[in-house]
Amino acid sequence: MTSTIENQRAPFPIAFYRSAVGKKWAMAVTGLAIILFTIAHMIGNWKIFFPDVDGIPEIDLYAEALRGLLFPLLPEHVVLWIMRTGLIVVFLLHIHAAYSLTIMNRRARQDDYAGPRQYIAANYASRTMRWSGTIFLAFLLFHLADLTWGFQPMAPEVWERGEVYANFVATFSRAPVALLYVVAMAALALHLYHGAWSMFQSLGVNHPRFNLWRKGFALGLAVLVFVGNSIMPISVLFGWVG
Amino acid sequence: MQLDAKVPEGAIDEKWENHKFDVRLVNPNNKRKFKIIIVGTGLAGASAAATLGELGYNVEAFTFHDTARRAHSIAAQGGINAAKNYHNDGDSVFRLFYDTVKGGDYRSREANVYRLADASLAIIDQATAQGVPFAREYGGLLDNRSFGGAQVSRTFYSRGQTGQQLLLGAYSALMRQVEAGTVKVHTRAEMLDIVVKDGRAVGIVVRDLVTGEVTSHSAHAVVLATGGYSNVYYLSTNAMACNVTAIWRAHRKGAAFANPCYTQIHPTCIPASDEFQSKLTLMSESLRNDGRIWVPKNADDKRPPNQIPPEDRDYYLERIYPAFGNLVPRDVASRASKRMVDAGKGVGPLENGVYLDFATSIEREGKQTIEERYGNLFEMYNRITDENPYEVPMRIYPAPHYTMGGLWVDYNLMTTIPGLYAIGEANFSDHGANRLGASALMQGLADGYFVLPYTIGDYLADYLNTEPVPTDDPAFSEVRSEVDERVKGYLATHGSRSVDWFHKELGKIMLDQCGMSRSEAGLQKALSDIPALYEEFKSDVKVLGSDDSLNQSLERAARVEDFFELAQAMCVDALNREESCGGHFREEYQTEEGEALRDDENFTNVSAWEWSGDPANPTLNVEPLDFEYVKLTTRSYK
């Protein structure tokens, strides 16, 4: 909620981000980055289904390779941290934009309808974005504590840095944790089902020939992310892996 | 009262040019010193306010709507005429002028009509430049369609929403001036009276519809662009809030009211379905381009329309008027329908309509073409009647729609009160006794964009470096307290009947006695019934609530009271005009075939009525009409 004149004084990116349309654009771009990361992360993790290489789980090798990306061209871990920093910035922007838009929207309807609403187009996914997002964010912290940082009691007792496969199996052998992951993936899928479609609108990607595909794409992505990720804790839980 | 039309000298095509050269101008730097009040923000009001703002005048615009874009101009569907001759079918400014004078049954002022036809060219240019999305052909150029009363294709249109698009164009120009600071728009502000001092219009008194506050506004000149008064009939195609108050109050303050009995009944409306009906919905006249109008030959034929074979149908317009067929002017088409329904051949559950059938066109052009042309109208019809016009013929019946009468204005559009102007439907000037389709939009915009902005300077030039009369002047406070008293009076009556009840009763009298056809006996009866009902209104109207908040019944009470007085003037005028012309059809004056019979010898003139204090006894002033360029003939569309 800033006036045009104030906007013109601010440097370009700030002026742009100040507007709600700009924030939505930022959410779409950061959302897209998160989608790409999610897919890459998922495909990388599918290495748990691969056989060991020389007695070492392939996923452990993969993790080691990520840490050593572009080494020795650059010092070890540098590329990984650049990526991590980028991700953190992307997440923070996405969350900040979502938070301030929510505040703006609350202000735009201080008195809500007294009678019940009947929605026609708005679906469960679109109306629960802030909840699915928040649930996923909470899960994300748990997930980092569990498998990245190894904080107890989130992480399994046997957690050890670098032992990706073993940590993986250990954590999902705990049924409640496996279930939590599946629920979180459902929240993410729900978030993506609206978000991935919404992204096209916010970016203004609109063409009569492809418009029909946008919702299909969002549905496909949501299903892929849900199934592709949930299969991992389920496989451990049911003993198909480990 | 001296009526001086101030028609300039010269040949008809030179008058306006000469006049523009002769009128005094206001220097661009001086324009901002002049304050102009414009009441109404429809096509005429918005276009005038925007243009005067562009010129640099200090404009205040008033509308009783919540925004300037709601005026009833928005509901005009069919299109706007312009003599562009883009289709090379022999159209010209002179032909449009000629058609308009003839369509008006030779009761309009030649010079004004010629100027209107001439301005039509610039209107299309202006509107297109504003971004009005007129229909286009595949080559990207503008498309035209034909319309009733014309044998050329000169009507520009935006699907069935031409009025909306033109009004939004004028409204956008107005909004630009609001941003530029030259125009201030007062919304939900209803003008309840004008203020005259030393014989000049110096301002208006306005009631804020939200707070109820009554305020004075003064200016160097006042322009009324407040539309027509068809709602005197209660059931009409006009929007619910359309009323006569602004021009009637001006009339009471000394502005002559011209030809109040000239009302137009539109032939293609959806028939009323029951007594609760609040208004009638018009279907664009353009439908007559492709629809064929018929009734069963036999009044007792109660078969559904699709089961009536062609030989049992009477395509009466095509039969009686072979040259124009379904495209005869509105008054002719309306009366023909009335004759059919009166003869018992009406169709529909209440037997109050005639069929408008698209089967032939759908067969010839394909459903898709018809859908492209009229899709939104068909949808609207379906929504209201629950019938599908692609399969079942539409039912239509005439309804009051437009009023050609209005405040008398001279060539400069100034009323008989110096400094008070009337533009658009609020004045009487261009349509004579009958308006041709697609000419209302043209007139509103011509007045607002291209006529008033030139002519108003001539009046203002005299008042350079004078201040508007201050609003604490006794002239203002007197009117303000009158208005206050009137408003409080309705609340204090504590009667037993609602405002709407009185309005409906008045409407019934008017529709029966002063509607599509009038007779001496009927008009006399109306002139005794209306005052009686009016007296009842004054003593028995029930308005609840208070005057210091939004009170819609209170708003309506004031409007209905003015309708009571206007209705009497209409009947007096209809009684006085002992001839039939255009929309005014006196049963005593008709040919053997039932067509209108004019009396050119005695009535080639304008009746301009002057307020006398008694609504049933106004003073008659006559402006003779001279026809130099159009020969008076009996209108024949056969």
Add this chain to the structure above:
Amino acid sequence: MNITLQVWRQDGPGVTGGFKTYQVTDVSPEMSFLEMLDLLNERLTNQGEEPVAFDHDCREGICGTCGVMINGQAHGPQLGTATCQLHMRKFQDGATIVVEPWRATGFPILRDLVVDRSAFDRIMEAGGYITVDTGSAPDANLIPVPKPVADTAFDAAACIGCGACVAACPNGAANLFTAAKVSHLNLLPQGQAERWTRTERMVEIMEEFFGSCTNHGECEKACPKSISIDFIAMMNADYVKAKFKNRRLLAQRG
């Protein structure tokens, strides 16, 4: 038909309101929704109770004056229909109908079902026009406009400014209204000169009054003219482009 109406009554701006229940008997299915309210008001007046204030005018779905929430839907259950064109035949006999005013901070309630939509005028003032002084226009056929472009511009221009989009939007956003206005002019060749300033200014003024678009699509369904949210995407794209444009090189192609 007999109807139970729960109508929002509120005496003025900023005061507390509440639902009041009325039984409306002998409603004809041929009535429009507003005629049913007329009937209620006539009866209320006769009983000595102040009639319900509601905005309305043309009653043929074009002026955009009317509009109320009917059973939680803007303009009621029939798609692509303004309140004035909704007929009682769309309701069941014996139904309970909840009627509420539009609710949005940008649309303060004035009384009962009447709201103040003047924020829309503010958006229009910010750039909802093409700058062309009266008399300065070239011949109308000088600039051909491809028919599909003119048609799309018209689809956007069909907006009646009723505010149903804002009312229906869970965020109280006016993006559909603004997008319709922006797109109408931005699509046409005549609107190009001011395209980028128009988009920027109208969007930013809009955001001073209303919420933000989160692409629910509820507005499109509530719109009595069924204006597509594709126009919102168009406006978003133009807004981003507007921020990048080098205004001094605007006349360059491509």
